[in-house]
Amino acid sequence: MTIPLAHYLILSGILFSIGLAGVLIRRNILVVFMCLEMMLSAANISLVAFSRAQGTAGIPVYDAQVLSLFIVAIAAAEVSIGLALIVAMFRARRTVDSTSLNSLKD
């Protein structure tokens, strides 16, 4: 039994929506970061599923898997920069709540 493509796409769509909603709603920067990672993972699931679906005779199109590897690598770099900034923010303000980011406004 094979799982049809649509199931993967629905899963990735749900993950992407949860991630996007989390970025927009949650106030803790660390949670926002997890949600950002979730959005990238959703793209990865889609890519791998599409790579299999576009392939012929059981051989996937590897282009998509290459991109998903790049996404994993870049997500790791992004997190390292992000955590460094969060540490700097915590040192300066003693909180990681995004509502405290209010010194720049009109």
Next chain:
Amino acid sequence: MNDIATYCSATYTWAQFTPAFILIGVAAVLLMADTFIKALPKRAYAVTAALSVLLVGCYTVSGEHTNAYSFLACLATGLSILVAYDYTKVSCASIAGGTSDEGTGEFYALPLVACAGILCLTQAADLIMIFVSLEVVTLTSYVLAGYFRRNQGSIEAGIKYLVLGAMSTGILVFGAAWYFGMTGTFILDSDVVIKTLSGSVASGTVAIGFLMSVALLFLGAFFKVGAAPMHVWIPDVYQGAPTPTTTFLAVASKTAGFALLCALVVPFRSKLLAIPGTHVADMLVNVFAVVAGATLLIGNLGALFQSNAKRLLGYSSIGQAGFILVFFLNLNPPDFLKISEHLSGPVEVLTYKYLLAYTLATVAAFFAIAMVRTQRGSEEISAFRGLGKTNPRTAFLIVVSFASLAGVPLTMGFMVKMASFFALVGAMQSWTYLVWLLPIMILTATAGFYYYFKIIRAMYWEKPQSGDKPLCVPFCTACVMTACAIALIVLGTWPLLTAFK
């Protein structure tokens, strides 16, 4: 899928990426030197970095794989490193907390890495290359934006930029995934798109997924250029980030954004109208028109009430992006509109000219802001008070750059803004209803005169306070501002002289 397999890999040559490799090499050498040779003054790094990126810029012009955006990116990066060179006093105070230049070396080396990313982006023909090179630019920019870790504003700018930037990256890769799923390749090519769309007209199913992917890709690109739904980061990040970084974001990163946007519209350039039953060209024009209109309104009207010069330039960069987006309404300019070669042409050429005018004027403005911040300790517009009396020559150079941003005749800003109006008129030949954009453009161009002249008013109409000494203009600032002003005036008057011969 076999017929599409012929497109399955984009072909690149090593020679295309030589300038990027050179920049990465120089950046690596500088970073190593920063770690191991403590005795070397950090300003030497700034000089090396700026010189090498400007030389690479000259190389990209003469090279075989020439691309106008590559030159512009190198120019913008080089000039923003020079801003950093004259900003050392503030950098040292904000990084090491004193007059020591400890830890400031990377501040000059990292823009080179970002510039290498932009150079790769300008050569990209498929979404994998676009994604990776774009991330090289943005990841470096996050570090640069949050670099002044003793400064609350800089940290806040870094985090805001990172969260919103990473969100737009997520949107972009999700779009890329669906583009691959619908077309079977990552290559941006009109044949691929036409094949996908004409296959989907009968079934009507693929087109929705494909349109969704294109919409997500464009949203990601709109973030980089600061267009309407994705512009929210610009004012905060521009205000909070260190001034040299803000310069980099305003000019180099914006160039990257428009290079990305030009790469994304490649498949939609010419043959799309030939497919019956799809309205993709119409949809694209409508989307660009709405985005351009909203960007113009938000950028220019938001700038009216600003009192911080960096935030003002942030809103101004949104507004200027709106004028550039108007070029994208006219992807295939009709021949009869060629009144003058300076006012019409392919969208890449017009965008390049606009970006060049914007870069020259904005860099000069940021040099002035950095100078005022270093010596008067403030980035408010009121800190420019009385410069017309105390520093008449510098004040004149600032006037030229802001006049060009506003679009005063005889400056380059006027010519390119004129080209933007002509692009709209050209688009109206095919889509008459786009006339609704015309009043918005006129209104926002007028608003530009009001807010850019706030700084000019502060310089000439406000009296210097009793303690105000004349600013001491650093050598580098003086050279670059003079060169920018001369270039703006020459490039603004030369077309007029040649047009009426």
